[in-house]
Amino acid sequence: MSRTTVGIINVTGYAGMELVRLLCQHPEVELVSVTGRSAAGKRLGQVFPHLAQLDLTIEVELGNVDLAFSAMPHGESAKEVILLLNRGVKVVDISADFRLKDSAEYPRWYEFSHPAPQLLKQAVYGLPELYRSQVASAQLVANPGCYPTGAILALAPMVKEGLIKPDIVIDSKSGVSGAGRTISLETHYSEVNEDVAAYALVGHRHLPEIIQELKLLRPEQLPLVTFVPHLIPMTRGILSTCYASIVSGKVAAGKKGEEELRQLYLDFYRDEPFVKILEFSPHTKHTLGSNLCLLYSTIDHRTGKLIVISSIDNLIKGAAGQAIQNMNLMLGIPETTGLEALAIYP
Amino acid sequence: MSRTTVGIINVTGYAGMELVRLLCQHPEVELVSVTGRSAAGKRLGQVFPHLAQLDLTIEVELGNVDLAFSAMPHGESAKEVILLLNRGVKVVDISADFRLKDSAEYPRWYEFSHPAPQLLKQAVYGLPELYRSQVASAQLVANPGCYPTGAILALAPMVKEGLIKPDIVIDSKSGVSGAGRTISLETHYSEVNEDVAAYALVGHRHLPEIIQELKLLRPEQLPLVTFVPHLIPMTRGILSTCYASIVSGKVAAGKKGEEELRQLYLDFYRDEPFVKILEFSPHTKHTLGSNLCLLYSTIDHRTGKLIVISSIDNLIKGAAGQAIQNMNLMLGIPETTGLEALAIYP
Amino acid sequence: MSRTTVGIINVTGYAGMELVRLLCQHPEVELVSVTGRSAAGKRLGQVFPHLAQLDLTIEVELGNVDLAFSAMPHGESAKEVILLLNRGVKVVDISADFRLKDSAEYPRWYEFSHPAPQLLKQAVYGLPELYRSQVASAQLVANPGCYPTGAILALAPMVKEGLIKPDIVIDSKSGVSGAGRTISLETHYSEVNEDVAAYALVGHRHLPEIIQELKLLRPEQLPLVTFVPHLIPMTRGILSTCYASIVSGKVAAGKKGEEELRQLYLDFYRDEPFVKILEFSPHTKHTLGSNLCLLYSTIDHRTGKLIVISSIDNLIKGAAGQAIQNMNLMLGIPETTGLEALAIYP
């Protein structure tokens, strides 16, 4: 019996490339077609030497597949996805085009009018830890953004249980690969090396996604999220340090309160294969190359602040790995298949 | 007429070493004596090849000087400083031993009983932007910590004017040289490279210093500071991203409010040679090698949050440069003398 | 039927740690015992958080295993290996203790007298590309050093065919993890970052190993190897740039000569699963996380010089990966088992 076939639209960015790496080591699916306008006709190994042993040529149009990943840029992906859905192909969309439920958000944050607002409700937000069953039966999954993945997993237990006040600060530190493979002065080596800076202070596009999901976790409370991303001189990894005031009386004082928090996280993510609750502050390096999200929560008792920190590999749990986790669910394959790799350290 | 003579106690750490580099290019003082127990008898250039052209031998005891810098570790510096003061020598103490006004803080944060509590009131906290005239007439100046320098300069105008609520989050990102020259697994190259992590979540020693100074800026309001430092894979630089809620009604809405803030900072730091108010978010790389503190303030209007970001070179404005700025003031030398170097970029 | 059991002596260095990561994902063997004096009694995840999901406690003594890896330091490993061989356990020794055939080299290069010179002849030098069949039947395999692996694979075809003169320059660039997990000022982050330097100019310990193997490839010609390693501000990877004069008349002029060379390499490494002959200069990043050795050869026709460049991940093909490749051969398991991972890029 033949294996399920999959394909990738726009393989030439870092997310597409990482999908190839993971898929070609996946035992249950077969990667049979990849596209990429600028590199059409080239063999994969000409564009990505580390993938040279794969026998794949980049095409203009996607061949026949059971499931496709779209790694098209925001605004262009939706059109491709619509075509695929019409062909009956299941889709995991890596772009933001189906993440937001309210079509009015697209002109505001992404500067385009959504071509298929009716599909936004049908699309499932692909964070398996929150939407596992919906993903499993979905035709179209919107793969979460890298920042939202880390931030939502960090905050979900506290928000859902109503243990924190709605005023939340998320201070994120991202490796440079999060900015993609498109060259720019901002990602020119000599400009980024030995440097840290905040960016997108007027509002990062991942903000509405974070707010939407936190709101869905506790509809009675509008979250007030201040989100500031920073660019860090490293290639991979996102560390998100989240701050919020604990609702007084909801958590015990001292060590006991910290233990309660830890237990809450352990319970919330019990049986989650890709979320680990640590007893110490996570390092991005402990996730490099793996699909894990590491979490640590503590309380600053002097100020009554929850501090919860998450660490992911932005290209894996923050993009390609999560996309495959979603694919596994959609195809009825065990969720961790092809995603068992441990982090590469040091 | 002979120039003023200066010396350094414990020259073998990064702060001591950086003092040498800056002092030997200073036109108004002469560095005549440096000490360092572990390296006594060696020429400076044997320990620090980039200082090889200096004709100085590391001694056991400090020679005769008009002013001394102590770069001894916390807890050991106080004893040396007391001896120097008794000899009539002016002192800039790089350690934390005279930064905190309340001697009870030392056992709590630094695990030692202060040997000369009476000197704590006499010592001047060496942040010239706040204490210029006191520094000028001081016998003993306590040079601020690297994190406090960036954080206090970022927050001072807002705190002093009472424009923000007392609940403040300071999320700092530091280069690894901030951890000093003492080797450890935490600063082993392969462990730190390609990694970001928070540390000191139970309370960093620089916290009481930040709280003390913010409180002095507005005694009627107890600041509630949550401070989380992070280690970044770069050598120099600290970026501090500070968050606080703006007191409602105190700042105008929209762009007008941002302009008001900017004007407040421009006014507060008018004539300050080493504080620059930017119109964009600062990079640590723009301060590397210089004594500047770069500041940028903005408002997240959705959440009513002030976001103010400061950038310094932790070894210069955060240590040796500020110490020389203090020395200049104490000796009646123009404040910027020997500190004119522009940042090295890229 | 139970799987073959394996163990690791001294798991607490980078090579030991990397062995764990690779072995626990290996489908044909079971890692049942790991030792480490300093960390005995701790669970693996306490020392290496990225290995936290493994259920292994670090022991003082190795339990019963079919095959053991020794990751003991040079000079200490031999004693452990002798005990293991006496117990009938197969051994892959990661240290240098059985790499050199001439016991007189040990006092000279490693400052100890070899405790079992008779075993040196029996031990097989574990470079499968040269000694596959001997490895397959060996009781004791001496796993090659990281520099020799890259250098020998780069030069072997030319030396064996007698196409180059014996005067060879090997200029190697290594990531810092090659210096191990033991802390030192030389590997302190702030000292190594933004820096390149040569080291071991009086003669690196890997030099006799390189000479021994090149000599064995062409006994009639004594190789004259000048080897200079450099430390590079990255964690993993070794790039070796090798230079030698081509014997005149042996290779065609111009492009044709380059093609001849390329064909020679293709033929020499035909069917080798872990050696790839490229058409462009290799990057260390293209091997990060994989067991590949990438090779590229060219000729500087103006000077008649062969330039051949090899790239490996020093902790994989240069240590743990090659050790597992050897283990596979010794146990009759397909050679690539557990080593299929593609490089992580970028």
Place this chain on the structure above:
Amino acid sequence: MSRTTVGIINVTGYAGMELVRLLCQHPEVELVSVTGRSAAGKRLGQVFPHLAQLDLTIEVELGNVDLAFSAMPHGESAKEVILLLNRGVKVVDISADFRLKDSAEYPRWYEFSHPAPQLLKQAVYGLPELYRSQVASAQLVANPGCYPTGAILALAPMVKEGLIKPDIVIDSKSGVSGAGRTISLETHYSEVNEDVAAYALVGHRHLPEIIQELKLLRPEQLPLVTFVPHLIPMTRGILSTCYASIVSGKVAAGKKGEEELRQLYLDFYRDEPFVKILEFSPHTKHTLGSNLCLLYSTIDHRTGKLIVISSIDNLIKGAAGQAIQNMNLMLGIPETTGLEALAIYP
């Protein structure tokens, strides 16, 4: 009396930018005009925030100056230089357009026909250590390339004295700023970080410059130079490791030979303010921010090979600093003026 005025053509690259930083701290000249087509009309601080305190606007045409630096790209610089010379302005050309004496080399290596071959003889190759007096009286100085500066200074004493055979290998390791400020995939952060690779294996443009100067040092011997540059994940610095066989009988055996070599270098560079002969292998970090060239020579007695290593900051001694050193000589200013800064370490 007014100070000498200077200007920079094409200030928007890294060399131009570094010239500004150094010139505006120079006490004897005044930077009065800078040009840059793409950024004309902008204030310098808008393009380079670290230069924000300078009151300079980027112009389309250079104003009146006594001396101009051209930082135009190769092939475009010559035209500008000709115009300046016609105006009677002294010129230091940072480009390669006047470095090669033989106009036939330009089509071959730089793909353009030289517009003023007659000027090539008149132009002085601006390596002050070799051509100090000629520079002092020159109207036009061709500032050396970054690789040639380090390589020629490393090899000059040995070549001039005829102590080495003509077959020379230069293996250079450069920081990424050497590739300039123009963005490309090759200098995209995520591609270069954690990576080392050789490049320009078919022949780097700096090669004819190295050969020309080595030949001039010893006209009776044609040097056979194999030069391979490598890109290193750091911003600044070039380390060049040079290899050549010592002519037998010319240097003593053992330690005595090494001492003879060291003495040769000490004598050759006696009184040179910017060349230091070390007793250990140099680090690029020991030159960061300074105009120094550090040299170390040794002998591999087993192979009879000279190994000499040089370290420079590619943007200072390798570009802008050397240009100012040349300017000082041309204007009769003490050679080290404005170039006294020590390296920034760590």
